[in-house]
Amino acid sequence: MRARLKDVAERAGVSIKTVSNVVNGHPHVSAATRARVEAAIAELSYRPNLSARNLRSGRSGVVALAVPDLDNPYFAELATHVISAADQRGWTVLVDQTQGDPGKERLVVGGIRSHLIDGLLFSPLALTHRDLTGREDHTPMVLLGERVGRRAPYDHVGIDNVAAARAATLHLAERGRRRIAALGAQRAPSAATARLRLKGYRQALAACGLAADPSLIAHAPAWHRTGGAEAMAALLGPDAPDAVFCFNDALALGALRTLLSRGYRVPEDVMVMGFDDIEDGRFATPSLSTVSPGKALIAESAVSLLADRLAGATDGPREVRVPHRLTPRESSPYGEFP
Amino acid sequence: MRARLKDVAERAGVSIKTVSNVVNGHPHVSAATRARVEAAIAELSYRPNLSARNLRSGRSGVVALAVPDLDNPYFAELATHVISAADQRGWTVLVDQTQGDPGKERLVVGGIRSHLIDGLLFSPLALTHRDLTGREDHTPMVLLGERVGRRAPYDHVGIDNVAAARAATLHLAERGRRRIAALGAQRAPSAATARLRLKGYRQALAACGLAADPSLIAHAPAWHRTGGAEAMAALLGPDAPDAVFCFNDALALGALRTLLSRGYRVPEDVMVMGFDDIEDGRFATPSLSTVSPGKALIAESAVSLLADRLAGATDGPREVRVPHRLTPRESSPYGEFP
């Protein structure tokens, strides 16, 4: 059986509380006592029972990160950064996969893990404003990604999707492209990210005086490679685009695959632009131009916001906008392509 | 403040224990009482305090999954499967990233989270036999990936790396390749996986009567795309190989990138074979031939072994060997390449 405070106390010949004080680094313990207790701790290889400590303190040192899917490289990379940032604060991260399923997402905000976790970092996909305002659980929560609803009373970390999408589209137009497609539109009312990126795309077209041809907008219900490959296939034909702005890198990699396997040259015939800057894109051939959203900074900001809440901050919801950067690579290079 | 059993009990006019019995679905509660209690639970939106329950029961319902790095698509995909399998048993998964750092790995086996978790699924990289045999923590643990040491007293799930590597290499030889390189060798004494895959590679060469040219063995300290790209560059030159067996898909994607950007045609000039069957490989151009290790089955087996241990199984360590499958794609197609 594992050693308890009681066992250590008996061995060191002190009270339980003194051991507790040593373990927690409280002052007012004489050097001699401390040494004796520490020896006993080592001999019994004592380790605090976290469940008991949590019960007593109301804190668990665990935060949950809820994402749609770790399979998705963007979320996998984000998770890495979140885990590192949490680690630096001595927290442990528990990962929940929602699969973008509204039911599962509601369970998560509803507090399915509430007594186990001190806080929640949540990247929702299908959540509606109603789900948030009616929230009964009071575990501090920070939202990642798109803002849900107008004025949800929660801290939020995101990027300026409209500006980023506009920059990405402009980049293609500046390279002389005239039939620029958008790939990844979604009809679901909760698809805020898709809507914002589409908006930026349209703004860019308008700014360049390009017509907004509806046949150049390809829908993709899920932002996976497969969806990108299929949507790209639908865009090809007599009036094929000469550039595609894909709403994330997975879509772009799928699109790239379709283009290359059908004999299109990238970037000569069709330029491709992604979004997210996942590792795969850097090693694709041609390497993928993309928008880099600063994942490390997103993770760090989110963890930091949560830390403030856990420390008791009660001011109104805060909005953090992390800067993004355009990262052109071979799929839309500088230089001329007449 | 959040409702407790006591609050529910008062509201329903019954004892605390009766509420507990309802919550836990115990029999011997009359329908009328149960209904009353359930109503009270709903009204107060009561949710059990897991810390208290854990303290009482000694179980937390949380298992840890320790992997080197979620960035790595193989581990990200594995984690997805583990989380799903754990979810089906009502467990929550907490992810630890070790970065393959021996110190961190030792902390994990040493039980850094021990009171928080019921069990541990561990995919070690740098762990030695000594670390395992001297283990003081008694949290049930299942090892994933390569066997550590000869007879570590722990359940283990893995694949037959030698056979898989042999099959992969033979596949290249059968397509007429004669200068087959191996990419991903490692010198570290703990690099068991690399050693086994190299062994399979050598067996295949011997079986085909091909000479084992040491200049065809490329080392890669870390199995990332970058490492693969660099190692591939080192292999090229006057005596370039006509096929490369990469010890994982990330290496292969890096190698592919180097080959294509230097003007080599894949598979015509150089065939490429990977290992792991990660999603990226399917969408590369050309798509990547690989060995599919049955990640879902690995995850399910591991979780199932752990479940047995948690249920009290005390028989000797079990060894599960999950079947693998060769998945040829465009980078080493069927058909002739003289």
Place this chain on the structure above:
DNA sequence: GAAAGTCGTTACAGCGTTGTAAACCGGGCC
């Protein structure tokens, strides 16, 4: 009609920890 079940419910203790408040001890001061 009394003894022996059966079912539904309850009181109590204790899981391992920590905050509170009080006790203890030795030294310096009047």
Place this chain on the structure above:
DNA sequence: GGCCCGGTTTACAACGCTGTAACGACTTTC
């Protein structure tokens, strides 16, 4: 010598939950 004061240590209760054992009421059995 007695008193006060500071640092050090302790006893106790409580965090919310569940297993155990026991209780009361009601039914069955001979």
